Amino acid sequence: MKSFNSRLSHHIAAKHSWLCVGLDINPENLSKVNPTLDDLNIHTKKVIDATREFATAYKPNLAFFERWGSKGFSWLEETMDYIGQETLTIGDGKRGDIGHTAKQYAISLFDHFGFDAVTLNPYMGRDAIDPFIQNPEKGVFILCRTTNTSGGDLQNLEGNGKRIFETVAEYCASLNGNNNVGLVAGATVPEEIKSIRKYAPGLPLLIPGIGSQGGDLEASLTAGNTNGAALINVSRGIIFAGDQSEEAIHDAAKNYVEKMRMIINK
Amino acid sequence: MKSFNSRLSHHIAAKHSWLCVGLDINPENLSKVNPTLDDLNIHTKKVIDATREFATAYKPNLAFFERWGSKGFSWLEETMDYIGQETLTIGDGKRGDIGHTAKQYAISLFDHFGFDAVTLNPYMGRDAIDPFIQNPEKGVFILCRTTNTSGGDLQNLEGNGKRIFETVAEYCASLNGNNNVGLVAGATVPEEIKSIRKYAPGLPLLIPGIGSQGGDLEASLTAGNTNGAALINVSRGIIFAGDQSEEAIHDAAKNYVEKMRMIINK
Numbered sequence: 001m002k003s004f005n006s007r008l009s010h011h012i013a014a015k016h017s018w019l020c021v022g023l024d025i026n027p028e029n030l031s032k033v034n035p036t037l038d039d040l041n042i043h044t045k046k047v048i049d050a051t052r053e054f055a056t057a058y059k060p061n062l063a064f065f066e067r068w069g070s071k072g073f074s075w076l077e078e079t080m081d082y083i084g085q086e087t088l089t090i091g092d093g094k095r096g097d098i099g100h101t102a103k104q105y106a107i108s109l110f111d112h113f114g115f116d117a118v119t120l121n122p123y124m125g126r127d128a129i130d131p132f133i134q135n136p137e138k139g140v141f142i143l144c145r146t147t148n149t150s151g152g153d154l155q156n157l158e159g160n161g162k163r164i165f166e167t168v169a170e171y172c173a174s175l176n177g178n179n180n181v182g183l184v185a186g187a188t189v190p191e192e193i194k195s196i197r198k199y200a201p202g203l204p205l206l207i208p209g210i211g212s213q214g215g216d217l218e219a220s221l222t223a224g225n226t227n228g229a230a231l232i233n234v235s236r237g238i239i240f241a242g243d244q245s246e247e248a249i250h251d252a253a254k255n256y257v258e259k260m261r262m263i264i265n266k
Numbered sequence: 267m268k269s270f271n272s273r274l275s276h277h278i279a280a281k282h283s284w285l286c287v288g289l290d291i292n293p294e295n296l297s298k299v300n301p302t303l304d305d306l307n308i309h310t311k312k313v314i315d316a317t318r319e320f321a322t323a324y325k326p327n328l329a330f331f332e333r334w335g336s337k338g339f340s341w342l343e344e345t346m347d348y349i350g351q352e353t354l355t356i357g358d359g360k361r362g363d364i365g366h367t368a369k370q371y372a373i374s375l376f377d378h379f380g381f382d383a384v385t386l387n388p389y390m391g392r393d394a395i396d397p398f399i400q401n402p403e404k405g406v407f408i409l410c411r412t413t414n415t416s417g418g419d420l421q422n423l424e425g426n427g428k429r430i431f432e433t434v435a436e437y438c439a440s441l442n443g444n445n446n447v448g449l450v451a452g453a454t455v456p457e458e459i460k461s462i463r464k465y466a467p468g469l470p471l472l473i474p475g476i477g478s479q480g481g482d483l484e485a486s487l488t489a490g491n492t493n494g495a496a497l498i499n500v501s502r503g504i505i506f507a508g509d510q511s512e513e514a515i516h517d518a519a520k521n522y523v524e525k526m527r528m529i530i531n532k
Contacts (some may be wrong), residue, residue, distance in 0.1 A: 150391030
């Protein structure tokens with residue numbers, strides 16, 4: 001039985017790609033005016049077809065599905081079927097709750113929807129994480145330092161001689177006994193990725209914030225791939241690229257992966 | 267237009283009840299063996315019928331619905347319809363994400379499902395909260411000090427001269443310009459509720475942990491109702507009470523509310 005973190009490294013090596021395609025299928029970004037749920041579903045499949053060759057992982061953002069209630073969750077179920085087993089999937093829900101509730105989320109995301117990994121929030125401590133790391137084949141990426149403008153409000157507070165996000169990095173490293181724990185660290189803060197690497201050497205990083213959020217690809221990929229693997233998430237920069245045709249989306253994904261290969265091969 | 271916090275105070279006064287009934291409808295707790303989703307749906311309606319007279323709010327825990335995917339969300343939609351408009355509803359999802367994603371969750375929880383309030387996680391700072399507090403009629407309860415055993419791992423760290431949960435309390439108080447921000451503070455830590463009250467006077471508190479988690483009702487209700495309102499959440503202690511008949515559930519809810527009235531009238 002392979003651990004999630006070794007599966008991730010294997011997938012990255014096999015595709016020579018560090019690309020995670022974020023499926024944040026926002027109706028406001030679609031070129032079609034007043035799109036229906038069917039339109040969003042069709043676009044999602046187009047994105048998957050266009051990027052399968054380059055994506056090491058897909059990361060459906062649960063908020064964009066939940067927005068539509070039960071019909072949105074049907075769309076997510078269909079999306080997971082369409083992705084299939086060849087590409088890793090990360091359920092981006094940033095869940096975090098007490099043990100008996102966390103267990104329900106784990107059943108939802110791993111057993112019902114079939115994700116390979118999920119994103120989690122560390123604010124409630126270990127109880128909120130434990131149910132997700134029992135099965136070594138399934139992984140977690142725990143929020144450490146996030147990309148949003150107010151991300152530092154709490155995360156950069158100093159406590160016990162280090163910043164909160166550094167405490168989180170160290171804390172999460174201590175939970176990695178099954179080799180299935182990783183961290184979320186924003187590309188808008190590459191200096192802080194270096195610091196995270198000190199406290200959590202070897203843990204895979206999921207790095208959002210490239211593209212529309214203006215993160216620096218080279219700095220993040222280099223810092224992230226020092227002493228561990230890094231997945232670079234791109235959402236809007238690929239899924240709504242150019243004229244939103246399959247070709248434009250394909251070319252955007254290809255372009256990102258080629259840039260990544262150049263950076264890594266330097 | 268009434269703010270959520272004043273609506274809450276009005277509901278508490280009108281019912282003379284501080285009871286929030288948590289709908290964590292766990293199949294493992296149902297007396298029927300191997301219950302179907304229909305069984306859970308029937309039990310949910312039974313709980314609502316049995317407790318309507320005493321509940322100031324219902325708090326569906328989203329994890330227990332999500333566990334069943336799109337069918338679980340249909341059940342949640344049906345539950346919300348069944349509760350109707352007379353009792354407040356709190357969507358317990360503890361969401362927390364960057365602005366454009368938080369906006370989707372707000373659309374999901376407020377517009378699609380129709381909750382009056384939601385629980386949120388503060389780890390990502392203000393961006394993750396803003397989309398939920400724009401409409402004064404809708405409210406938020408932000409995680410401050412949680413009831414689980416590892417709740418203090420991060421929340422009790424000292425930084426900038428106070429503990430993280432105290433920083434969160436103060437931070438959330440500063441976001442209450444629309445009078446629609448509250449906090450989640452566990453009943454297992456009543457001493458800390460007093461400290462929260464110093465940093466966030468006037469903010470309503472949602473207090474879980476009574477009953478199966480062993481929190482102290484008197485200490486929590488007294489500290490919580492000093493300088494602001496407190497809602498006491500009870501889940502398993504009511505929804506799976508006694509032989510799980512409508513009568514047993516009704517009596518459990520009645521018993522909790524009578525205890526609360528005695529404490530408040532002391």
